[in-house]
Amino acid sequence: MDRVIFHIDVNNAFLSWEAVHRLEQGISGPDLRTIACAVGGDASKRHGVILAKSMEAKKYKVQTGEPITDALRKCPHLTIISPTHDIYPKYSRAFIEILHKYTDKVEQVSIDEAFMDMTGTEKLFGKPLEIAERIKSEIYDNLGFTVNVGISSCKILAKMASDFEKPNKIHTLFPEEIPTKMWPLPVGDLFSVGKASAAKLQSIGILTIGDLAATDPEYLKSHLKKHGESIWRFANGMDDSPVEPVPPENKGYGNSTTLPADVTESTEAKKILLSLAEKVGRRLREDDARIEVVSVGIRFYDLSNISHQTVLESPTNITMEIHRAACKLFDEMWDGTPIRLLGIQTGRVSRGESNRQMSLFDTTDYEKMEKLDRAIDSIRQKFGNDAICRAAFMESQGKVSPGGNSDEE
Numbered sequence: 001m002d003r004v005i006f007h008i009d010v011n012n013a014f015l016s017w018e019a020v021h022r023l024e025q026g027i028s029g030p031d032l033r034t035i036a037c038a039v040g041g042d043a044s045k046r047h048g049v050i051l052a053k054s055m056e057a058k059k060y061k062v063q064t065g066e067p068i069t070d071a072l073r074k075c076p077h078l079t080i081i082s083p084t085h086d087i088y089p090k091y092s093r094a095f096i097e098i099l100h101k102y103t104d105k106v107e108q109v110s111i112d113e114a115f116m117d118m119t120g121t122e123k124l125f126g127k128p129l130e131i132a133e134r135i136k137s138e139i140y141d142n143l144g145f146t147v148n149v150g151i152s153s154c155k156i157l158a159k160m161a162s163d164f165e166k167p168n169k170i171h172t173l174f175p176e177e178i179p180t181k182m183w184p185l186p187v188g189d190l191f192s193v194g195k196a197s198a199a200k201l202q203s204i205g206i207l208t209i210g211d212l213a214a215t216d217p218e219y220l221k222s223h224l225k226k227h228g229e230s231i232w233r234f235a236n237g238m239d240d241s242p243v244e245p246v247p248p249e250n251k252g253y254g255n256s257t258t259l260p261a262d263v264t265e266s267t268e269a270k271k272i273l274l275s276l277a278e279k280v281g282r283r284l285r286e287d288d289a290r291i292e293v294v295s296v297g298i299r300f301y302d303l304s305n306i307s308h309q310t311v312l313e314s315p316t317n318i319t320m321e322i323h324r325a326a327c328k329l330f331d332e333m334w335d336g337t338p339i340r341l342l343g344i345q346t347g348r349v350s351r352g353e354s355n356r357q358m359s360l361f362d363t364t365d366y367e368k369m370e371k372l373d374r375a376i377d378s379i380r381q382k383f384g385n386d387a388i389c390r391a392a393f394m395e396s397q398g399k400v401s402p403g404g405n406s407d408e409e
Contacts, residue, residue: 276326321369
């Protein structure tokens with residue numbers, strides 16, 4: 001049976017949720033979605049950028065991710081509101097709950113977007129376009145905000161489809177539609193092609209996604225390493241990755257941090273990944289839990305995202321083992337584009353004793369590493385997080401915090 005994959009994306013999520021919240025609370029004033037409005041932070045800090053914008057603001061070419069000062073130059077009458085972070089999880093949960101009414105195969109990839117595997121649901125709910133319209137309407141009728149729905153036979157094409165014309169639209173992008181709907185688009189519109197990659201591709205004469213699809217992947221690898229092969233596959237609609245629901249017990253074993261300045265050095269990024277791995281490992285050890293899947297997510301300076309994951313040979317909660325896997329993933333997917341956010345997520349959680357598979361070629365003393373981690377945990381619990389610090393952090397001049405700092409902290 002051919003797969004049917006949906007990608008659901010909330011339109012201008014933070015701004016939409018701010019607007020709905022104000023309407024629910026009876027706060028006077030126009031619906032924020034009907035005026036030139038944007039959600040942004042404190043312009044004196046790193047977060048002084050546009051996080052979400054209305055369609056009216058878009059008419060003035062206000063862009064997500066640009067400094068507030070630049071946005072105000074384009075649109076002097078732009079209304080800027082500060083983000084109300086504590087309301088966003090409520091709307092996100094309600095949004096995901098509606099999706100779960102249609103399938104148990106829901107993979108939430110961020111606070112405002114998710115994949116759904118709708119394969120085999122046609123007899124229950126109707127044809128894909130009918131189901132998509134029903135889901136879109138239910139979200140608007142019950143929650144008050146709109147979504148875009150992309151439909152295809154794989155995740156990458158569904159994601160691309162949902163990014164077509166917005167807001168409140170449904171688009172399909174099945175393999176037979178790739179030549180007419182996707183290949184004519186600029187190469188920078190392809191998922192996971194950041195501005196740096198797009199500029200490099202354009203410099204070698206690859207201007208459209210179709211150009212990329214027709215290029216020898218070995219030639220692309222010579223310019224963009226493994227990332228070149230990955231985007232060639234995406235340009236040709238090749239993606240067999242499954243929709244992976246996250247079990248409830250996996251919740252919480254992850255950590256991410258928005259960086260105070262864009263990171264452009266691999267060594268600095270890996271120090272940040274070590275900080276995140278420390279926090280994840282400590283929480284796993286507190287719960288006597290181990291994981292087998294490590295995933296690394298990167299958000300670039302232009303707010304585009306990419307993530308990769310790997311399956312470990314044995315369950316672990318050892319900080320350095322998690323960090324080693326995270327660095328390997330990072331090396332495989334980073335193309336030098338400035339980084340704004342880094343995150344580590346984990347999966348396949350087990351509890352209790354580890355069933356580590358021994359190898360004749362691996363002489364690592366894992367028992368010693370576990371004892372070291374637990375000794376560090378004990379010292380920090382007794383004397384505070386700053387009581388003991390890895391030497392790798394000593395030269396970071398405060399840019400990296402031992403134990404990691406999550407966005408929520």
